[in-house]
Amino acid sequence: MKLSDFKEGALGGVPIALGYLSVSFAYGIMAAGGGIDPLSAVLISMTNLTSAGQLAGTQLIIDGATYFQIAVTTLVINLRYMLMSLSLSQRIDPKMSTGERLLVSYGITDEIFAVAYQREKAPNTPYMLGLISLPYVGWTLGTLLGATAGNILPERLCSALGIAIYGMFVAIVIPQCRKSHPCLVVVAVAAALSCLLKYVPVLSSVPTGWAIIICTVAASVLGAVLYPEEVDEV
Amino acid sequence: MSRYVFTATMVMAVVTYLVRMTPITLMRGRLKSRFFRSVLAYAPYAVLSAMTIPHILDSTASPLSALVGLIAAVALAMMKRGLLTVAVGASAAVFVAELFLIH
Numbered sequence: 053m054k055l056s057d058f059k060e061g062a063l064g065g066v067p068i069a070l071g072y073l074s075v076s077f078a079y080g081i082m083a084a085g086g087g088i089d090p091l092s093a094v095l096i097s098m099t100n101l102t103s104a105g106q107l108a109g110t111q112l113i114i115d116g117a118t119y120f121q122i123a124v125t126t127l128v129i130n131l132r133y134m135l136m137s138l139s140l141s142q143r144i145d146p147k148m149s150t151g152e153r154l155l156v157s158y159g160i161t162d163e164i165f166a167v168a169y170q171r172e173k174a175p176n177t178p179y180m181l182g183l184i185s186l187p188y189v190g191w192t193l194g195t196l197l198g199a200t201a202g203n204i205l206p207e208r209l210c211s212a213l214g215i216a217i218y219g220m221f222v223a224i225v226i227p228q229c230r231k232s233h234p235c236l237v238v239v240a241v242a243a244a245l246s247c248l249l250k251y252v253p254v255l256s257s258v259p260t261g262w263a264i265i266i267c268t269v270a271a272s273v274l275g276a277v278l279y280p281e282e283v284d285e286v
Numbered sequence: 287m288s289r290y291v292f293t294a295t296m297v298m299a300v301v302t303y304l305v306r307m308t309p310i311t312l313m314r315g316r317l318k319s320r321f322f323r324s325v326l327a328y329a330p331y332a333v334l335s336a337m338t339i340p341h342i343l344d345s346t347a348s349p350l351s352a353l354v355g356l357i358a359a360v361a362l363a364m365m366k367r368g369l370l371t372v373a374v375g376a377s378a379a380v381f382v383a384e385l386f387l388i389h
Contacts, residue, residue: 067368067370070370071368071369071370071373074370074373074374075369075373078373078377088291089287089291091287092287092288092291092292095287095292095295096295096298096299099295099296099298099299100295100298100299100302101302102302104333104334104337105298105302107337108337109294109298112294113290113291113294113295116290119293119294119297122294122297122298123297123298123301126297126298126301126302127301127305128329128333129333129337130302130305131305131326131329131330132326132329132330132333133302133305133306134305134306134308134309134326135309135326135327136306137305137306137307137308137309137310138309138310140310141309141310141311144310153307153311154307154311156310157303157306157307157310157311158303158306158307160306162330163369208347208381208384208385208388209381211346211351211380211384212346212355212377212378212380212381212384213377214345214346214380215342215345215346215352215355215356215359215377215380216373216374216376216377217345217373218337218338218341218342218345218355218356218359218376219355219359219372219373219374219375219376219377220369220372220373221334221337221338222356222359222360222363222372222376223359223362223363223367223368223369223371223372223373224330224331224334224369225331225334225335225338225363226360226363226364227363227366228331229331230364234328235328235331238328238331238332238335239331239332239335240335241332242331242332242333242335242339243335243336243338243339243340245336246335246336246337246339246341247339247340250340250341251340263336264333264336264337267332267333267335267336268329268332268333268336271328271332271335271336272324272325272326272328272329272332273325275324275325275328275332276321276322276324276325276328277321279324280320280321280324
C-alpha cells in the first residue's frame with residue numbers, strides 16, 4: 053500500500069469528515085427523538101453511510117413502514133450513487149481488482165465521489181481508502197454523539213440542529229438549479245408535488261415513503277421527457 | 287435494538303451497497319439510453335427537493351423558525367457557500383429566530 057496516496061486521500065477527507073460530524077450529529081438527534089436507540093442509530097450510520105437515504109429510511113422505521121417500502125425508498129433515494137459509481141468506474145485506476153472495487157464502492161457518497169472525481173491522477177485503492185476513512189469515522193462518531201448527548205443539549209440547540217441536514221440538501225440542490233434551468237424545473241415540480249401530497253386532504257393519506265418516490269419519479273421522468281439532452285455530465 | 291429495526295437497517299444497507307457496488311464492479315461502458323441517463327441525472331435533485339419541501343418546516347420547534355432557516359439556507363447556497371456553511375448557517379438562523387419566536 054502506497055502511503056503517499058493514502059495520505060493524500062486522508063487529507064482530502066478532512067473537510068468532508070468535519071461536515072459529516074455535524075450533519076450526522078443532527079441525524080443522531082433526529083433518530084433518538086423518534087425513539088431509535090443510540091446503538092441502532094450508530095449501526096444504521098456504519099452500514100449505510102448516506103445522508104438523505106438513511107434519513108428517509110429512519111423516518112420510515114419510526115413510522116413502522118414495511119420492509120418493501122423501506123427498500124424501495126432507499127433504492128430510489130440512493131439511485132444517484134449508481135451514476136456516481138458508473139462515472140467513477142471510468143475514472144479510477146483500471147488495474148483496480150474486483151475485490152478492491154467491492155471494498156472501495158462501500159464509501160461512495162456525494163462528497164467523496166466529488167473529491168475523488170476531481171483528482172488529477174486516477175484514484176487508486178490506497179487513495180480511496182484514505183479518502184473514505186475520516187468521513188466514515190466522522191459520520192459514525194457524530195451519530196453516536198447526537199443520539200446520546202443530543203438530549204442533554206438545551207432544547208433550543210436541538211431544534212436549531214434539526215434543520216442542519218436539510219440545509220445540506222439545499223446546499224446540494226441550489227447550485228445545480230443555478231447552473232441548469234431544467235434542473236430548476238424538476239426541483240420545483242418535485243417540491244410542488246410533495247406539498248400536494250402532504251397538504252391536500254385525500255392525497256395526504258399516501259405514506260411519506262411512497263410520496264417521496266412518486267414525487268421523485270414523476271419530476272425526473274418529466275425532466276427527462278422535456279429536457280433529455282441537457283444532462284450529459286453529472 | 288428491536289428485530290424490526292435491525293432487519294430494516296440491513297435492508298437499507300444491502301440495497302445501498304448494491305446500488306454503489308454494481309456499476310463500478312460490473313459495468314465498463316456508458317449507459318446507452320439517453321432517457322434513462324436523464325432520469326438518473328435528475329433523480330437526486332428531485333428527491334432532495336421532495337424530502338426538503340415541505341418537511342423542513344417540521345424539523346424545528348416551529349414552522350416559522352424553520353422557514354427562517356430555509357430562507358437562510360437558500361441565501362447562503364445562492365452565495366455559493368459549502369455544505370457545512372449552509373447547514374450551520376441555517377441552524378444559526380433557526381436559533382436566533384426562536385429567541386424571538388419562542389419564550
